[in-house]
Amino acid sequence: PPSAEKYEYQAEVSRLMDLIVNSLYSNKEVFLRELISNASDALDKLRFLGVTKPDLLKDAVDLDIRIQTDKDNGIITIIDTGIGMTRQELVDCLGTIAQSGTAKFLKALKDSKDAGGDNNLIGQFGVGFYSAFLVADRVVVSTKSPKSDKQYVWEGEANASSYTIREETDPEKLIPRGTHLTLYLKHDDKGFAHPERIQKLVKNYSQFVSFPIFTWQEKGYTKEVEVDEDPAEANKDNQDQNAEKKKKTKTVVEKYWDWELTNETQPIWLRNPKEVTTEEYNEFYKKTFNEYLDPLASSHFTTEGEVEFRSILYVPAIAPMGKDDLVNPKTKNIRLYVKRVFISDDFDGELFPRYLSFVKGVVDSNDLPLNVSREILQESRIVRIMRKRLVRKAFDMILGISLSENRADYEKFWENFGKYLKLGCLEDRENHKRLAPLLRFFSSQSEDEMISLDEYVENMKPEQKDIYYIATDSVASARNTPFLERLFEKDLEVLYLVDPIDELAVQNLKSYKEKNFVDISKEDLDLGDKNEEEQKVMKEEFGQTCDWIKKRLGDKVASVQISNRLKSSPCVLVSAKFGWSANMERLMKSQTV
Ligand code: ADP
Ligand code: MG
Numbered sequence: 001p002p003s004a005e006k007y008e009y010q011a012e013v014s015r016l017m018d019l020i021v022n023s024l025y026s027n028k029e030v031f032l033r034e035l036i037s038n039a040s041d042a043l044d045k046l047r048f049l050g051v052t053k054p055d056l057l058k059d060a061v062d063l064d065i066r067i068q069t070d071k072d073n074g075i076i077t078i079i080d081t082g083i084g085m086t087r088q089e090l091v092d093c094l095g096t097i098a099q100s101g102t103a104k105f106l107k108a109l110k111d112s113k114d115a116g117g118d119n120n121l122i123g124q125f126g127v128g129f130y131s132a133f134l135v136a137d138r139v140v141v142s143t144k145s146p147k148s149d150k151q152y153v154w155e156g157e158a159n160a161s162s163y164t165i166r167e168e169t170d171p172e173k174l175i176p177r178g179t180h181l182t183l184y185l186k187h188d189d190k191g192f193a194h195p196e197r198i199q200k201l202v203k204n205y206s207q208f209v210s211f212p213i214f215t216w217q218e219k220g221y222t223k224e225v226e227v228d229e230d231p232a233e234a235n236k237d238n239q240d241q242n243a244e245k246k247k248k249t250k251t252v253v254e255k256y257w258d259w260e261l262t263n264e265t266q267p268i269w270l271r272n273p274k275e276v277t278t279e280e281y282n283e284f285y286k287k288t289f290n291e292y293l294d295p296l297a298s299s300h301f302t303t304e305g306e307v308e309f310r311s312i313l314y315v316p317a318i319a320p321m322g323k324d325d326l327v328n329p330k331t332k333n334i335r336l337y338v339k340r341v342f343i344s345d346d347f348d349g350e351l352f353p354r355y356l357s358f359v360k361g362v363v364d365s366n367d368l369p370l371n372v373s374r375e376i377l378q379e380s381r382i383v384r385i386m387r388k389r390l391v392r393k394a395f396d397m398i399l400g401i402s403l404s405e406n407r408a409d410y411e412k413f414w415e416n417f418g419k420y421l422k423l424g425c426l427e428d429r430e431n432h433k434r435l436a437p438l439l440r441f442f443s444s445q446s447e448d449e450m451i452s453l454d455e456y457v458e459n460m461k462p463e464q465k466d467i468y469y470i471a472t473d474s475v476a477s478a479r480n481t482p483f484l485e486r487l488f489e490k491d492l493e494v495l496y497l498v499d500p501i502d503e504l505a506v507q508n509l510k511s512y513k514e515k516n517f518v519d520i521s522k523e524d525l526d527l528g529d530k531n532e533e534e535q536k537v538m539k540e541e542f543g544q545t546c547d548w549i550k551k552r553l554g555d556k557v558a559s560v561q562i563s564n565r566l567k568s569s570p571c572v573l574v575s576a577k578f579g580w581s582a583n584m585e586r587l588m589k590s591q592t593v
Contacts, residue, residue, distance in 0.1 A: 004155070004166035010096045014161050016106060017130050028189065031131040032198070033205035035078050035181060037287075038129060039065045040209045042082025042179060044342045046146075049083070051341070051370045056146050061176055064212045066259060069198055074190030076136075076198065081178040084145035090154045090165055094129055094141065133158045135192055136183035142168055143179040151175065158186075202262045208284050210267055210340070214259040224249045267340060269310045269362055273300040285314050288335065289360050293317040296413055299397040307385045313361035313394055315401065319416040320358070333357060336372075337364040343372055350377040351387055352394070355424040358417050359394045395434040402438060402452075414440050414450065418499075425505035436512050439505070442475050442496040444484060453512045459493055466518040467511075469495040471503040471583035482569035483520045486527060494520060503583055521582060522575050538562050 009017070043063050050057040061081045068077040085093060097106070132139045137158045144151040151174055156163035168174060185193055192198070199215050206213055227250045268276060268284045282294045295314040302310045332345040334352060348357060367382050377383045398421075402410045424435050440450035445459070456467060468487060472478040478496040487494050497503050506517045518525070542562055550560040557573075566572060575581045 002167050002169070004153075004164035006162050006164050007091060007095055008162050012097045012106065013095060013130070016097060016127070017133055017158070020127060020130055020133055028134040029192070029201055030127075030205070031134045031136075031183075032192075032201045033287075034128055034131040036065060036067075036202070036206045036209060036213065039078060039080035039082060039179070039181075040211055042080050042084070043211050045083040046081075046177075047341055048343065049146075061178070062212075064214060065209070066214045066216070067198055067202065068216045069193045069195050071190070071193045071195065074185035074187075074193050076183045076185065076193050078181045078183075079178065081176075084143045084178050085141075085152070086145045086148045087150075087152050087165060089145065090141070090143065090152055094154055094156070095163065132181070132183055135185055135189040137186050138184040140182040140184075141179060142173060142175070142182075144168075144175050144177055146177060199260075199262055206263050208268060208287050209263055210265055210342075212261055212265055213263045215262045216257060217260040218255060218257050219260070220253040220255045222251055222253050225252050226250075267337075267362075267364070269300065269312050269364055270340075276300065281312065281314075284312070285360070288362070289314075289316075289333075291316065295360075296409065297397050297401050299393055299400075301393055303389050307365075307367055307382050307389075309363055309365040309367070309386055309389075311361055311363045311390065311393070313359055313390070313397060315397060315413065315417070316358065316360060317412070317416075333360040335362045337362065338368045338370050338372060339366055340364060341370060343368075343370070347374060347377055350374065350383060351390055353387075353391065353424070353428055355420050355427055356391065356394055358420055359397075363390065391431065392434075395431070395438075398438055399434075410440075411450070419501060422499070422501045422505040425508045426501075429508070432509055436509055441469075441502065442478075442498060444479070444488065444494040444496065447475050447479065447496075456493060456495065457513055457515065460515070461490075461492060464492060466516050467495065468492060468518050468520050469497050469503075469506060470520050471497040471581055473583070473586070474498055481521070482566055482572045483525075483574075485566055485568060487520060490527065492527070497583070503581065519575075519581055525574075535562070 043065070046056065047063060063081055066079040068079065069075070070077075133156075139156050141154040142151060143154070151168040152165055153168050154163060154165050173180075192201075195215060195217050199217065202213055202215060227248050268280060278298075281298045281300065285291060285295050285298065286293075294317060296317050297315045298312060299314075300312045302308075332348070334348045335345045336343045336347050336351065351363060352359060363386070365382070365386065368380070369376065398413070401413050404410060418440060421435055421438050424431065425439075428435070436453055438452075440452055441456075442448075443451055443456065453467070460467075470478050470481060470483055472481065475496050475498055478484075478494075478498065484494060495506075497506060503519075509517065511517065539562055546560040546562060550557065553560070563572075563574075573582070575585075
């Protein structure tokens with residue numbers, strides 16, 4: 001037989017395995033969840049390919065997962081009929097950390113260590129394939145991809161820095177397609193190979209896997225069998241001369257082993273929302289999106305009529321890690337299914353506008369073709385309707401958080417995703433009406449707690465026509481600007497726009513409930529109290545002074561004017577009505593550097 005080739009793991013893999021095996025012992029049983037989810041992914045991939053290449057599915061092998069246990073020898077085998085791996089894929093997938101879940105785990109682990117936290121992370125995170133080494137000291141993966149005519153065997157041991165790959169030559173072990181993953185359990189972990197234990201774990205961890213999972217279970221049926229009479233009994237009977245010789249029967253249990261369906265395969269989104277608990281929605285979310293925190297909100301709905309689809313949407317508890325997510329979201333947040341077949345999680349952009357890229361969820365349509373592509377999605381009228389509905393539902397869900405009795409919920413939301421909604425004000429004119437009520441700002445009358453535009457409007461003076469704002473870089477500098485003097489005096493509330501994008505958002509909205517947004521740092525601020533007579537007198541008295549100042553400053557200012565906007569400061573620099581505000585100017589400068 002061809003000899004096995006030896007490969008070194010990528011450095012991070014060794015480190016991860018080390019961590020898993022030596023320090024993260026708190027919740028070993030998650031290994032099963034990880035391996036089942038890999039099997040399920042492999043089946044998803046195959047089913048998806050099968051849509052365009054039906055030949056792949058021709059060999060009449062069912063799409064399912066089977067878990068075989070040998071409790072005497074402490075062996076568990078997880079069998080799937082999915083996409084399998086080629087030799088190169090074995091190297092790339094099982095010798096390298098490229099995958100999101102695992103990389104994210106390492107980062108979180110580091111963060112938690114830096115923060116002095118404990119290491120109880122393994123149960124919350126996907127640590128992927130390597131979690132096999134939590135319980136096994138040897139793992140053998142025998143796998144056959146439809147892309148290759150050969151079957152390969154990957155073999156690795158706990159605490160080793162290398163693994164081997166060889167070709168499968170034993171004819172008895174050849175499989176048509178998929179993967180057999182065998183775990184040789186550590187001495188102390190052999191208990192996991194008990195069929196009942198596995199059954200319980202599958203029920204616990206894999207209720208949202210949409211392929212059938214069978215476990216190898218001992219079963220029994222009862223039957224009546226005739227038994228020979230016990231000689232002692234017979235003797236006794238013989239003494240009783242009248243007794244007839246009776247035939248005796250006995251009930252026995254006949255034992256045998258068979259595959260037993262262990263999970264429920266109906267996807268959660270097909271169930272009646274009335275019958276699904278919040279815990280179930282949260283669990284589904286965490287499993288599906290590899291999250292470890294419960295979502296902030298969820299929304300499960302069905303739309304009928306013109307276009308039919310079902311969806312569950314979620315607002316995550318925290319914003320994704322990484323800086324450039326807002327402008328260039330690289331998310332895989334929406335999982336698209338067509339008639340329950342998973343199609344892709346790469347179509348978010350078609351189903352949601354960029355600024356809602358933080359919303360996660362599943363969408364299942366009966367009206368799209370199975371071989372749907374990005375091009376088809378972009379052209380499709382159905383998708384346009386779906387998109388509209390999804391966006392509307394997302395807004396309803398966010399509004400729901402804002403109406404929650406617990407104000408902290410929305411504060412949390414705003415802290416994480418406020419930026420996204422402000423971006424929405426720039427990008428989605430059509431939804432201004434839905435976006436505006438969701439915005440929050442600090443104000444001159446509420447410096448610690450942000451207020452909504454509705455709260456602002458409610459607090460407006462009877463004669464007040466506009467919504468006043470000042471854009472600066474912090475609440476402290478907003479509070480100290482001389483522009484506020486008169487407004488303070490008149491007890492008019494002023495919004496403090498302290499986030500760079502705030503000003504752009506407000507300028508795009510232009511107005512809220514028919515009240516215009518007015519920048520109090522711009523010239524000709526009209527507080528509705530102009531006294532023509534007084535202005536005239538002032539002009540006569542100070543006109544020359546203005547001319548003199550203008551002469552001295554020359555091109556540095558556009559003009560020098562008398563104004564009634566100040567109370568105690570002698571003068572202030574204002575921006576031209578149609579020019580950039582000082583804040584914008586500062587922003588633009590910082591952009592070009
Ligand atoms: P992730 O599932 O997050 O990608 P894992 O460490 O769990 O990370 O798995 C790594 C990769 O190994 C998978 O992305 C997949 O390509 C491959 N893989 C693992 N198990 C299987 C399997 N049963 N069948 C086919 N490919 C698999
Ligand atoms: Mg995985």
